[in-house]
Amino acid sequence: MLKLxxxxxxxxxxxxxxxxxxxMPLKYGAGNPVLVPPVGLTHGLAWVAYVLAMVVCLPGKGFTMWEVARTFIAAxxxxxxxxxxxxIRRKQAALALRDAA
Incomplete structure (x- = not known):
């Protein structure tokens, strides 16, 4: 799940x-806002997917409350x-070692 x-x-x-x-540089620097709506929408959907993935992927993986908060703040x-x-990579490696033992 951490790979996902x-x-x-x-x-x-x-x-x-x-x-x-x-x-945004195209919009504000060149006066061409054409990319902001599709890229902004894509980014917004990716952000929501990130937060939802936190809820699904992180529980039970050994994250402290601070690490979960840090992961949210990172977004x-x-x-x-x-x-x-x-x-996240270190947690993924630790889980792999734990599961291999």
Missing amino acids: FRAIALIEGVTTIALFCIA LFPFGTFLNDGL
């Missing part, structure tokens, strides 16, 4: 980059999901 969550987090992060680094800041990936 990491994939959703990656998508959320990439859509954030697309919105902030492509769509509120640009590039936060990328910075939080190390935590």
